């Protein structure tokens with residue numbers, strides 16, 4: 001017996017499968033990450049042509065059988081192709097990086113409609129914002145909270161408060177906390193953050209996701225910040241996410 005599921009979804013990636021078909025990974029509103037076989041997707045005159053591009057927002061109907069790891073697509077309707085975003089190389093890599101993070105950290109079967117809608121909001125913020133790198137950094141901060149290891153940048157956790165330094169703080173990747181160089185004791189994996197970076201990250205953490213596309217907070221050196229947050233996520237999740245999509249602009 002298979003069940004018919006209808007849900008909003010985002011195309012994560014598509015790979016060729018057999019003669020004329022594709023296997024497409026969708027991030028769905030009701031089922032989390034799902035891999036669907038799309039029969040005939042590569043045939044000439046396929047009604048699906050152009051609808052399976054990464055980042056397309058679609059509505060999918062599929063047959064689900066719990067005994068299979070690959071499910072079968074029944075119908076697909078495009079709701080938002082994101083043409084502009086996909087051809088804007090100053091923005092596209094940041095949207096891809098969001099997808100790369102989701103597909104690496106979410107487990108199969110993890111369902112959360114609220115998180116799905118948050119991700120859709122982030123993709124649209126990358127499309128609209130004058131600072132798409134900032135949207136990705138905001139997303140990474142929120143992702144660490146969502147996954148249960150929120151990074152703490154507000155104050156030094158070293159305990160020697162009267163002596164605490166405001167400059168040159170160290171962030172413990174193991175603990176997810178900031179320690180000033182006065183309180184710092186050797187041990188564990190660390191990253192250095194300067195004062196501007198810490199202020200920027202604190203401001204982003206306090207921002208509302210629906211307003212992040214018009215946020216005035218800005219840090220010119222976004223690459224090292226993304227690198228440090230990525231090492232934090234990789235250590236906490238025991239993953240090796242490389243964010244290859246960003247290599248296009250690095």
Ligand SMILES: [Zn+2]
Nearest residue numbers: 156164180183
């Ligand atoms: Zn301190």
